[in-house]
């Protein structure tokens with residue numbers, strides 16, 4: 052490097068790699084982000100309403116409402132919606148995977164199966180694409196988070212909830228939510244949350260764990276992080292209507308006795324959930340999907356492939372041995 056080049060003196064203090072975060076930032080913004088959110092749970096708990104409220108987009112314009120008869124015969128059908136959202140020049144390709152009708156069938160104990168298969172299929176597709184020739188333009192459809200809706204009317208988890216979560220906890224980040232929290236008083240919400248948390252532990256269900264807060268974070272952040280962890284399962288309310296409350300137009304539900312505001316933190320945890328999904332933990336949800344769930348899937352695939360190769364090799368060796376034994380017998384005859 053030339054001493055006269057003008058930037059050498061500066062070089063001692065500033066080589067330039069401090070710009071790396073900016074370079075990464077620019078590149079990511081240019082590329083855009085993607086996030087896949089799945090909603091699952093019993094039918095009618097407000098899944099579609101909530102995702103629409105979360106992302107302020109009408110994902111369900113073309114929805115065909117099923118009549119009562121169709122609902123009874125309805126099997127779990129998975130619908131994928133993709134929307135491109137842009138905010139301050141940052142593009143987000145958001146995919147919502149809705150699982151309507153879950154819990155409608157007479158035997159609900161296998162309702163998790165098509166959902167588990169769907170998640171596996173996305174992993175499988177990615178695994179195949181990743182091992183293929185054109186790895187640059189892989190369409191990544193892996194599910195990063197599954198909001199699991201729990202009924203507010205029960206006394207905790209139902210068998211179908213535990214079955215579902217246990218079948219999926221090794222495949223996807225499960226975030227449990229108490230649906231239609233406006234049907235519960237604050238004390239009931241508190242009790243139900245405690246009960247659900249206890250049952251999650253009792254049944255060994257591994258829901259999404261928020262990462263530990265760094266010790267050098269400021270106190271405000273630590274407090275927020277603590278509150279977030281204590282809010283699990285988030286008690287949510289969804290609404291797609293705008294109502295007038297305290298002189299302001301807000302997203303809420305109008306009842307004869309008053310208004311429930313979706314974005315009022317003293318009414319429900321909607322804002323906490325949205326902040327967690329969008330502002331604070333989107334990248335971590337993606338990282339855990341990559342590093343834990345996809346890695347597990349990949350390891351299982353490779354193990355199976357190795358086993359089948361070994362089996363076919365030993366099988367052919369075994370067959371060869373048998374052939375040579377037969378040949379020896381024939382020649383001896």
Ligand SMILES: Nc1nc2c(ncn2[C@@H]2O[C@H](COP(=O)(O)OP(=O)(O)OP(=O)(O)O)[C@@H](O)[C@H]2O)c(=O)[nH]1
Nearest residue numbers: 093094095096097098099100151152231287288289
């Ligand atoms: N009280 C109350 N009602 C809600 C809430 N969210 C949605 N609803 C209502 O519940 C009904 C069902 O809502 P959906 O969003 O269609 O429920 P879903 O879980 O998507 O139902 P499926 O698609 O059949 O599985 C609608 O009448 C909604 O207006 C809520 O937070 N509180």
Ligand SMILES: [Mg+2]
Nearest residue numbers: 098099149151
């Ligand atoms: Mg729905």
